[in-house]
Amino acid sequence: MLVGPTAVGKTELSLSVAEKFGCEIISGDSMQVYRGMDIGTAKLPPEERRGIPHHLIDVRDPKEPFSAADFQEACTAAIRDIHGRGRLPFIVGGTGLYVESVCYGYRFQSYGSDEAFRERMSAFAREHGSQALHDRLAEVDPPSARKLHPNDERRIIRALEIYELTGRPLSDLQSQERGDDKTSPYRLCLIGLTMDRAELYRRIDARVDKMLEQGLVKEVSRLLEEGVPRGAVSMQALGYKEIAAYLAGELDYEAAVTLLKRDTRHFAKRQLSWFRHMRDLQWVEAGEGRKNSDLFKEICAIIAGKFPFDLEYICS
Incomplete structure (x- = not known):
């Protein structure tokens, strides 16, 4: 598995690793599952995938929800299929909960829903602001509040909704789902890419500029014209909710x-924080002028130390 924050350079390295080890790539991105959401999710076009099979990309209509439990089920099935054909499953992505749920077999539960409660919380946020909503969560579930940015209204409301329905903080319930030992049904090789924070932020700004040049505004406009509601899970993705607000006249460009x-x-920043708490993750420092070829060799050495491969052959 190769994880790391957005824009750190996972995609190009993942292709090289997949070619060397005979892998099929499983996307560990919560938004690349949606069809028609290509630019804003930095989805690699099929013609640039070097013939390597990619899974869990373009498998959902953007009007439909997709959860961590859905990902766990679909990813587990993909792993069985890939392994059954004598290939290596290779999860690549940045959605921490999704990939960790597969690694350690989280036991997701259904807590139900309360649409009226969600509407009340949305109205509260509109009247008092997102920070006031976040403060409300901090009163009943401080650990969840620390993980969520005040602007992440959808997840804040969901955490409050679960507390309303169960009487227990989401953080407690998630701890129970994960279990204390975090044992895995798989033989894992977990690698994380990181780099200097200032350099990463420059790369993020450049990526956003490139997405806009590629037509992100048109992509979001098309989705809205096709009837994807702004409240859909898919439209909460970075790039889509901000541009949707611009198209609605709520923000200037x-x-x-x-x-x-x-x-x-x-x-x-939240991605890095999540991954730093993942057990068994080995970090590879990118950036600072390091060539992809050097990063590739370092990753190969980590993999060879975990599995019985010929290191000299692999890194040649």
């Missing part, structure tokens, strides 16, 4: 772009 860059930087 410059403000939307500034917000998108800021929120993406915050998201990368």
